[in-house]
Amino acid sequence: MTSDELVRVRLDKWLWAARFFKTRALAAAAIETGKVEVNGERAKRAKLLQIGDSLRIRLGPYYHIVTVRAVSEHRGPASIAARLYEETEESRKAREAMQLQVKAAQAMSGYDRGRPTKKDRRDIERLKRRDAF
Numbered sequence: 001m002t003s004d005e006l007v008r009v010r011l012d013k014w015l016w017a018a019r020f021f022k023t024r025a026l027a028a029a030a031i032e033t034g035k036v037e038v039n040g041e042r043a044k045r046a047k048l049l050q051i052g053d054s055l056r057i058r059l060g061p062y063y064h065i066v067t068v069r070a071v072s073e074h075r076g077p078a079s080i081a082a083r084l085y086e087e088t089e090e091s092r093k094a095r096e097a098m099q100l101q102v103k104a105a106q107a108m109s110g111y112d113r114g115r116p117t118k119k120d121r122r123d124i125e126r127l128k129r130r131d132a133f
Contacts, residue, residue, distance in 0.1 A: 065091035
């Protein structure tokens with residue numbers, strides 16, 4: 001079936017086909033835990049989506065607010081999946097702002113040297129031996 005023949009499709013299938021989630025099981029789990037809203041309300045995974053519906057999807061710290069532009073039950077390439085929805089401009093700007101906050105928080109953690117060197121490990125062992133006595 002193509003997008004022209006389909007009028008409505010299950011929410012979990014659409015999220016999987018639009019590549020928001022890697023599997024339908026992950027999509028269903030996100031829906032059950034309230035990370036997906038359809039037209040401002042929590043929905044069940046069997047909710048039938050149609051063109052024009054608005055979705056709010058939380059993926060980690062990011063929110064995607066999208067409008068359904070086409071429906072599909074089949075997962076295809078990312079270029080086709082991107083045509084299934086249109087993200088709002090406010091959503092895109094909010095995600096970019098959140099991305100900057102996440103990067104700033106990671107930069108402030110201070111530990112960016114990687115794994116301890118052999119000398120660092122020896123110093124750690126020396127300190128542990130002193131504390132044992």
